[in-house]
Amino acid sequence: MINLLPSSTETIVTSLEMEEINMRLEKSTANTVVWDQGFKVASDKIFYGFVHKGNFQLALRNMRLLAFTPMMYGKIEGSASGSIVFLNFKLFVLTRALLIFWSLFLVMAGAVISIVKNDYWPMLIALGILLIFHLIAWANFNQQLKPMRTALFKLLA
Secondary structure (H helix, E strand, C coil): CCCCCCEEEEEEEECCCHHHHHHHHHHCEECCCEHHHCCECCCCCCEEEEEECCEEEEEECCCCCCCCCEEEEEEEEEECCEEEEEEEEEECHHHHHHHHHHHHHHHHHHHHHHHHHCCCHHHHHHHHHHHHHHHHHHHHHHHHHHHHHHHHHHHHC
């Protein structure tokens, strides 16, 4: 199935046990705000999110907010010789909602203007702008995906 919204899946097979992976993820994940430090996330953590009994939802901790930073959803399953980690990378919910909203808006606006003017150019222009939006979204998502994957691989090495 072709997904128009930026996403990626990956499967990692590792010799580490499920409990070891869980422990490493928990140690490197800030899941709450430290209230007595002015709403700052602990500086020694690589990720923020949650890890719970073989499931996790993490985002890479950045010093600045980036709109196309992926959220990593994962599931750890034990196997005979280690573990299998299933990863799914998606945009944050609000970013996905905004991308869907503006995509629908562009298509509907292009269609209405094309019908009113009885010309196909407004629809083609709207589709061109939509294509540019999605290309930018995919490019930024993939650019932000690389550091997240690198941090996870270093953690599991």
